[in-house]
Amino acid sequence: MVTLTPKQREIRSREQRILTHAVPLIRDGGLAALSMDTIAREMCCTRGTIYNHFPNKEDIALSLAARAVQRRLRLFEYAITLSDQPRERMAAIGISCEVYADLMADDFLIEQMVRHDSVWPKTSEGRRKVLLNCEQQCIVQVGMSVHEALGCGDLQLPRGGRVEDIVFGLWSLVYGGLVLEATSPSLAEAGIAQARVAIRRNCNAMLDGLAWQPLYNASKYSRFVRRVQLKLEARAKEILADATAESNDMDAKHVTSAIEGTR
Amino acid sequence: MVTLTPKQREIRSREQRILTHAVPLIRDGGLAALSMDTIAREMCCTRGTIYNHFPNKEDIALSLAARAVQRRLRLFEYAITLSDQPRERMAAIGISCEVYADLMADDFLIEQMVRHDSVWPKTSEGRRKVLLNCEQQCIVQVGMSVHEALGCGDLQLPRGGRVEDIVFGLWSLVYGGLVLEATSPSLAEAGIAQARVAIRRNCNAMLDGLAWQPLYNASKYSRFVRRVQLKLEARAKEILADATAESNDMDAKHVTSAIEGTR
């Protein structure tokens, strides 16, 4: 690889530093509170410098979202290694979503934000692609497990049923559930104290409804959950630590390199 | 009721007019594009006047969200009258959500926006309560149908299962599905062309998984959907027309009266 001049290294690391400084602003204050001015002040440079890296704040948010989805993907990739049985793999992916929402709460939040609010149209083509690609791969991970279940006979599609629809169903159930848990003040009042337990139970009900073998077995399932949860949490911390290193280090391979071409 | 002076009538109707002008701004531009300045200009008054009605733009958004949930509730209330059979009622509510997302798309969007973005803390206590109350009632509608199914033996709770969890499951599935459909560019690429069909199928799979009688029957179900869909769409148009009248009329009972106390 080409050696970088000190200046180039500084610039690369700054891109990461900008993102780092952006996170808390977004977390407690939303996109409205993400101000170029504030970031510049905190980083002891001027707004102009930041505009050398990102054309607007929406693009900063999108960059964060891309990083978030990349982390989520890494978690998914690990999750499917935790069992050979398709149905257990699905469960592992579900748990990894919970872990994601807990240990990477900022990422989860930012992923949601980027979709709404008309951020999308203001962002740069290239970064958008990075995000979409990653998201696509996440979906593929889930799809593969469904296909495997079909392959080994654990699952048979109903007449007119499609693999994609099952993926979509689990996705809706878990994503919807987690979003509601995170943003709906009515939940507790509606009597849903343990959203996580409910989400898992409902996923299982849906898969049982499709007659995906082996059917839900409470004790076996909860044993599995306990087992993978710890592993996934450990993995999540690894991924986060990795990213932290990245941000202080010269070569931020994942994000930066993918984006490089878009400027 | 007390007779209102012309001035008072003007003020009341203005509150509605502000909301009316706010909708298109939010729709295409998000909360960031909702500017007091713009509304004032469009309504030929000054910003100060608008601040007499709403303390900030977040509160305008919240007001819109409250109106949205009220409309949704009215749709729900109508939906449950469309069948005597609990499971069909659930289906009717599901379809009403689809109709809501289609014919009241702005409302659907605004409901989502209000949750994120840290709008919440900036809004006024009173208006928040209106919204939460309505939302609670929506949940109650669904819960009642589940209870009825339990009552007539169509459904039996699994060990440790709770009514609320079932409500939450359907809620997640439909809400999550509709949000993903509306905001996820990856959906089509993931092979989910007909999100609506998938959502319905998945709800049915979940209810079948809970052994909620009568189990899913494709032809009977699709006949029912066709039947209620038209009725719900008609009802939605009624509700919208009602609201339009409100906005031009002196007595905006629903929203205004509920909010009156909060100033």
Next chain:
DNA sequence: GCTTATTTTGACAACTCGTCATTTTTGACA
């Protein structure tokens, strides 16, 4: 018609964004 209460106004300070000519810094080369 006069007076008091209410409502509207518009200028204010403070903030934001994105641009771009100008200044500063960098690093390659002599």
Next chain:
DNA sequence: TGTCAAAAATGACGAGTTGTCAAAATAAGC
């Protein structure tokens, strides 16, 4: 080590926003 072109950082700019508040305009009560 000194020179100099190329690259990067700066900061002032215009145009936008928000929320406030004393002063002006208007409505209501009598």
